[in-house]
Amino acid sequence: MRVAVIGAGPAGIYAADMLTKSEAVREGELDVSVDLYDRYPTPFGLIRYGVAPDHPRIKGIITALRSILGRGDIRFFGNVEYGKDLTLGDFMAHYDAVIFATGAVNDAPLEIPGADLDGSYGAAKFVAWYDGHPDYPRTWPLNAKEVAVIGNGNVALDVARVLSKHADDMLVTEIPGNVYQGLRDSPVTDVHVFGRRGPAQIKFTPLELRELAKSRDVDIVLYDEDFQFDEASEQAMVENNQTKVMMKTLNKWREDDSPKTASRRLHLHFLQTPSEILGDEDGKVNGIRMERTRLNGDASVTGTGEYIDYPIQAVYHAIGYLGSPLPGVPFNPERGVILNEEGRVVDAEGAVVPGVYATGWIKRGPVGLIGATKSDALETINHLLEDRTALADPDFPEPSAIESLLEEKGVEYTTWDGWLDLDEYEQNLGQSSHDAEGNPRERVKVVDRDEMLSVSRRGVHARS
The missing domain is CATH 3.50.50.60 (FAD/NAD(P)-binding domain)
Structure with a gap:
């Protein structure tokens, strides 16, 4: 089963993690392949771009999310914007199911x-x-x-x-x-x-x-x-x-x-x-x-x-925050959430949209902390697993097919290895900078998207 998760913040990463570690997978009843997408060149979403840098728990959360993606069984595609670079039709042609975890970023x-x-x-x-x-x-x-x-x-x-x-x-x-x-x-x-x-x-x-x-x-x-x-x-x-x-x-x-x-x-x-x-x-x-x-x-x-x-x-x-509408996905503008029943996306009449799911703030609204995000992801994943035998087969199920499509479209996507390169680059910037007491800093975050892409795609440029 091929699954795409749109949004590489905590909600998306936890959903991907729970799916790959589900009982059906552990018992050998199901083979699953998960690809995680984000419109930013980097993973971690809200934790990187929505929490104060001096937040006392941010490092612990990043460490937990990093360990999940660092296992290597979940692919990361950064700098890919849903609705612009890839449409819902593109995803459904390459995956059995799509989970939206795009969060809520507007005031x-x-x-x-x-x-x-x-x-x-x-x-x-x-x-x-x-x-x-x-x-x-x-x-x-x-x-x-x-x-x-x-x-x-x-x-x-x-x-x-x-x-x-x-x-x-x-x-x-x-x-x-x-x-x-x-x-x-x-x-x-x-x-x-x-x-x-x-x-x-x-x-x-x-x-x-x-x-x-x-x-x-x-x-x-x-x-x-x-x-x-x-x-x-x-x-x-x-x-x-x-x-x-x-x-x-x-x-x-x-x-x-x-x-x-x-x-x-x-x-x-x-x-x-x-x-x-x-x-x-x-x-x-x-x-x-x-x-x-x-x-x-x-x-x-x-x-x-x-x-x-x-x-x-x-x-x-x-x-409070509000989620943003997504092209081709039923949406409630008053609540700022995708229309859904316990994570199953539904249309305006309440009929289930096959193969399309939601989790996190785009599912329930901007409430709850990490614990709520985990239980929320579990509910969605359980419904996806219940539905798996009824899902339509994608036209292009090979893992390499989506990479070919991105390259055909000229999308400069980033990968987990690219993030590791950027991570090291930001840490090196910290070593060459100093805090108020003259000590090297742990890291300096890169802001410019082109600079992030240049560092993250060095391996791609080298291969080409």
């Missing part, structure tokens, strides 16, 4: 007055910039002294941490030179993070919350009036260990009466929802109007009609 819209002002940004675009995404501009307008971040999830926390952190302290990560220069020149003094619900409803994880306290020369500022709790909050603080741990951390910071002398401040606000982004006569952000909220008893909130204006010059909204 959910912030629908309030002023959201389109100069200085109002979606967090996903900023994350792409500081992660060295090859398809985004090399510069970012970091000219605000006071910044608002809307959202109480891990992305909001990542954005706030990167904005408030001193650039020299980011040199221990893989950030590219252009990102370092941009952060170094930032005049920021205050970053305000706003959540519409209470502190017991934050969506951070304890580890990421504690990471805030490790930023050098950054004070964390909390406000007593934001620490209000309803019945559901009190229950969560008793029954939910994660909530209990985070409340302990927050209360420790609240009780710290030491002088706030840092050059930068990170303010955590709760029970406030954005009402309007304010602008000057030139159309540039110069403030944000927040409405106080109150808890209703079930952890939901209602606006109070009390408004507070904050002087800020930039707003980043991290209120």
Whole structure:
């Protein structure tokens, strides 16, 4: 059975891994061949281009994903864009089944007055910039002294941490030179993070919350009036260990009466929802109007009609992601997901589309962490295995046929060996660069797509 997985992030890699290690394969009932595709020249998707470089768990996740692809039983084709380089028809002619794991990379819209002002940004675009995404501009307008971040999830926390952190302290990560220069020149003094619900409803994880306290020369500022709790909050603080741990951390910071002398401040606000982004006569952000909220008893909130204006010059909204439609694949634009039933893709009438599957955020929406991604992949793979005897045979099942097609189309695809070359190249760049203490860096990420392709395709050029 030949299977193509579109998307080489965690969702796609876990799906490929589970299929190749399924019981049917282990028991010799099924031979399976899996090819993994990505529109980037590199694997790892969201982990490489959607997580802050100083994220405490990123290295462990990369190590796990690398070990899967490093086994050699899953082929990787990078720099291949679905819908442009290969169509659904191309895939179905070469594979028994296709699994879409393309994720969700677009910002959910912030629908309030002023959201389109100069200085109002979606967090996903900023994350792409500081992660060295090859398809985004090399510069970012970091000219605000006071910044608002809307959202109480891990992305909001990542954005706030990167904005408030001193650039020299980011040199221990893989950030590219252009990102370092941009952060170094930032005049920021205050970053305000706003959540519409209470502190017991934050969506951070304890580890990421504690990471805030490790930023050098950054004070964390909390406000007593934001620490209000309803019945559901009190229950969560008793029954939910994660909530209990985070409340302990927050209360420790609240009780710290030491002088706030840092050059930068990170303010955590709760029970406030954005009402309007304010602008000057030139159309540039110069403030944000927040409405106080109150808890209703079930952890939901209602606006109070009390408004507070904050002087800020930039707003980043991290209120969720949306998936993008894929040519030829049934899609729900409101939810930003492929139409599917437990991973089986269905059409608008609910009929199953044979041989087409989905997993990850493009299947269920942008919720859940790695654990949810694994269980999600397992559900999809189990359905694929149940369907295997009914799948249509491809016209061109030979593994070499898809390589011939890519070459005929002039697609400069990359491979796992090419990634290993780029990996070594980035590490060598790190050795020739230094952190703030003069130590060689572990790696410097390459941003330019042409440079990535040049390094990754050296073996191809040599053979030709």
